[in-house]
Amino acid sequence: MSQSAVRMTGIVKRFPGVVANDGVDLEIRAGEVHALLGENGAGKSTLSNILTGLYRPDEGTVEVDGEQRVFSSPRDALEAGIGMVHQHFRLVATFTVAENVVLGESGGSLFMNQDEVATRVRELSDRYGLAVDPSARIWQLSVGEQQRVEILKVLYRGAKVLILDEPTAVLTPIEARSLFATLRAMADEGRSVIFISHKLGEVMSVSDRVTVLRGGRTVGTVNTSETSTRGLASMMVGRSVEFERVVRDNPADTSVTVLRVDEISANDDRGRASLHDISLTVGKGEIVGVAGVAGNGQRELAEVISGMRASTSGRISVGDELVKSGKARSAIARGIAHVPEDRLHTGLAASHSVEDNLALKNYRTSTISKFRLLKRRAIREQATALVERYDVKTPNTTTPVRLLSGGNVQKVLLAREFSALPKVLIAASPTRGLDVGAIEAVRERLVAAANEGVGVLLISEDLDEIMSLADRILVMYEGRILDDVPAEGADRERIGLTMGGSNVQEVAK
Amino acid sequence: MNSNIFVIIISSAIFYGTPLFYAALGGILTERSGVLNLGVEGTMLIGGVSGAWACLHIGGSAWFTVTMSILVGALAGGLVSTLLAFLCITLKTNQTVAGLAITIFAGAVGLSSYFANIWKVAKTPVPRPIRTMDVFGLADTPVLGPILFRQTSLTYVSWLLAIVATVYLFRTRVGLQLRAVGESPQTADAMGISVIRYRYIHTILGGALAGIGGVFYSLAIVPTWVDGMTKGAGWIAIALVIFGFWRPSLTLLGAYLFGALQSLSSTLKARGVDISGDILDALPFIMTIVVLVLVSSRFAHRRLGAPAALGVPYEREER
Ligand SMILES: Nc1ncnc2c1ncn2[C@@H]1O[C@H](COP(=O)(O)OP(=O)(O)OP(=O)(O)O)[C@@H](O)[C@H]1O
């Protein structure tokens, strides 16, 4: 009989305007991988923050190894062996990877020996397959790499209970699989892993037991072996959901090119060449999927096209109008909309209200401004309509965006970008971190946009998503496009191999 | 003759730059923890008047009296900034407002003058001023002598402090955690670092250093307490923190540059050079304004390496 490592009983947590946890029970056994499932805003992150001592519960008790504990700070939780990989990364952007990893480590020498730390970090990353350069600075890393640093931090602290809040949202299927192996190995060592994810397939393959939350309450805990994807989905949303390859009612017209990228090269933040002569086209109403492992130039590609990064050579045009290199204003004027990878920082003004964020892109238009002054009422009406249409869960339209749950943040961003009526839409991992219901909605929006003739460049590390949405699939590896195939009948195996850098010609033969 | 005047300008630049450096170094420590201290001017004045009081009342050898006066000034500065820390960190008031309030409350027409009155230190020359020393008997060496070997003890200590602070900030674990607190308190907190404790300690330490800067005015520069005698040095120090990119070494150079500007008029006048004193006296402040305007665009701020969470109170349950 395995003993319970953590037991949370009757947890209640209230925030102004919301009850995030409303009597949640959670029991974690030693040596198990326990999945925590629930829709956006169900209270998963809040519950984990309580367990790591970041939030104090208004009611309820926490027991660790059978002993009741009150954590007044993350330090207490860390000392009790509980570590967490946060959904919104907690990293110091200007520090190196090694510096981030050793932060807060008690004991140790007065001086920090960079080399020694780097060696230890490298050891850990080798052991767990979390490749990252210990001397790189965080702001230079892709979101996927930053995620690895977060995981390394917790491993470095040697936590007994690990909470991972949507860790696979930024990983490729292959990376995710190796992470699962790591998690399994840790569970076999007797540690407990709490794994939060929206991907039901992952939950099925990696977890021993699953607890489902809905609206801040525990729906129930089930053994993974006794349930199915379908069963979990209906527990989560209270109805059944399914994904299949989307059938378009208005197919792409590839005779008209809306976006043309011509031999674009660009550097990354460290000034190293990260895009090498990339050429691609997106037709009218076409969805072109860009598959690849995070950090292979996808972010730079999206930024160059949307004018946020200057190219070192090459041309980008929409229709037959050129987009000025490195000029976001020019890209917007040409009709390029961009849903960036890092929503809270690049995409939205986090501490501004939902309605202001929704007005950010069209504040110059006459509907919401007059004589350069904003019409507050019109802005609010626009926001109310969009919140309704995109099903954003928010107390009201004046709530700051940063208070929303991860999924709802994304919905705000999408609502704004879609409502700008673009010709071209660059979407970087648009459904990352969304629950099944929201994913469905976002995908419908993407397809609807394509049906209306918008050319969509869908950059995603989620191969399933690309396979089910795209008309054509490009595979990116180390800043080059290695493969270009129609999605209909595409070979998953071949794409997967190409994502890992295998030579296409060889595979093709 | 010409080379002579440069030697004098440089050596007095170091002299006048010393209190600026103390205050600015304090500012670096405070701001690195994410707290903006606009109360430096007031803190320096309180430190200055307390140091003068101590010098008048504490007997013993010259060394003992001076050391105690400096410590009393530091203590007083620390106390003033404890109040600032309480306002900014615990009560989470707006840091600009809190800092200005401290400067007005403690400053020239406030508490420091009141203390000077009741302690009767105003216009009374201090018995044991801080004097320049003759180190290794080398003070009369041509050129280098006045610059390197005829300075005050506090100047030599400040050189040591510049090195210690640099090592502390960039080489030690505690310094790393301090910078993490100023860059991303959320991250620091999640890693088990007490944001509150780091901010309190470094705000108080910063105030203590500003207090020592104040003592330098009342014990070395004049050396008599005069109401409002720092004449805006606290503001220059705040500009210096930015000017030095939050780094002790660069700030030290900046302090000497401003020290040179401050001493220029008296040096030149003493040498019979005919130039309007008003313009020269205004120079440091013109420079301060120019520096602040140049670097206060948010872009520049980020690029220059301002702590990302500077001026933002930390609330754990906020997102
Ligand atoms: N610090 C906070 N202040 C105010 N409201 C909050 C705060 N944290 C969470 N909430 C609210 O509590 C609810 C639960 O949020 P939580 O982040 O726990 O959801 P989640 O299950 O993690 O969702 P997601 O899958 O989208 O990440 C949401 O309605 C959210 O807006």
Ligand SMILES: [Mg+2]
């Ligand atoms: Mg969450």
